[in-house]
Amino acid sequence: MPVPQTLDELRASLRQSVDALQRRQANEIPEKLIDRLVDLDWLEWHGGGLRLTTTGTNVHRQELARIRAMAETSGSSITPNLSEADIATPNYSYEKRQRELAKKKKKEEKAYRKSTGAGSDAPADEPGAQGAPAGGDAPAADDKPQGQA
Structure with missing residues (x-):
């Protein structure tokens, strides 16, 4: 089987190759x-096996969309078989990283509020988080001898 040279032929061969990979029949691809x-x-x-790259996935989706459009305009009821690769999947690692960044930001904001003493929305059980002045209501240990003199 000769290697396709034109872009349309390469796109069609990519579609056939993806079908073979999904069936775990990579040996069918020249x-x-x-x-x-x-x-x-x-x-x-990847690890001794073939897989689609991001670019390959985009080209494959474009090819499927082109085939669907041709099928719709021709009035044909034959549409390509949709597979799991055609369905968008969530990027769980991105979502996890965003949650981690949000937690880190919240922790930094809490530390900042605690250090500046301007935590109007901080819980009451945290000492110094309510914006109390550094001297506070309790006298310091060295304030007593000064008051008696």
Whole structure:
């Protein structure tokens, strides 16, 4: 099987390659085609296996959208088989990092309020968080001898 050279042929071969990868049949993809798709940064080697790159995923989705549009305009009821790769999945690591950053920011704000003594919304059980002056109501140990003199 010759390696496709035009962009349309490469897009079609990418779609077929993705189908083979989803069926775990990467041996059906010719080696020269794999090399070409890796050179285009549409596929990458990962741990001894092939997987789609971000660019490859975008090209694949564009190809599926183009095929759907052609099928709709021609009035054909045949649409490509939608797979799990076509469904957007949440980026859990990004969400986790955002939660960690929010916790860190909240902790820094709390420490700042505590150090400046301007914590109007701080809980009452934290000493010094209510904005009490440094001298406070309780006399210091060295205030007593000065008061008696």
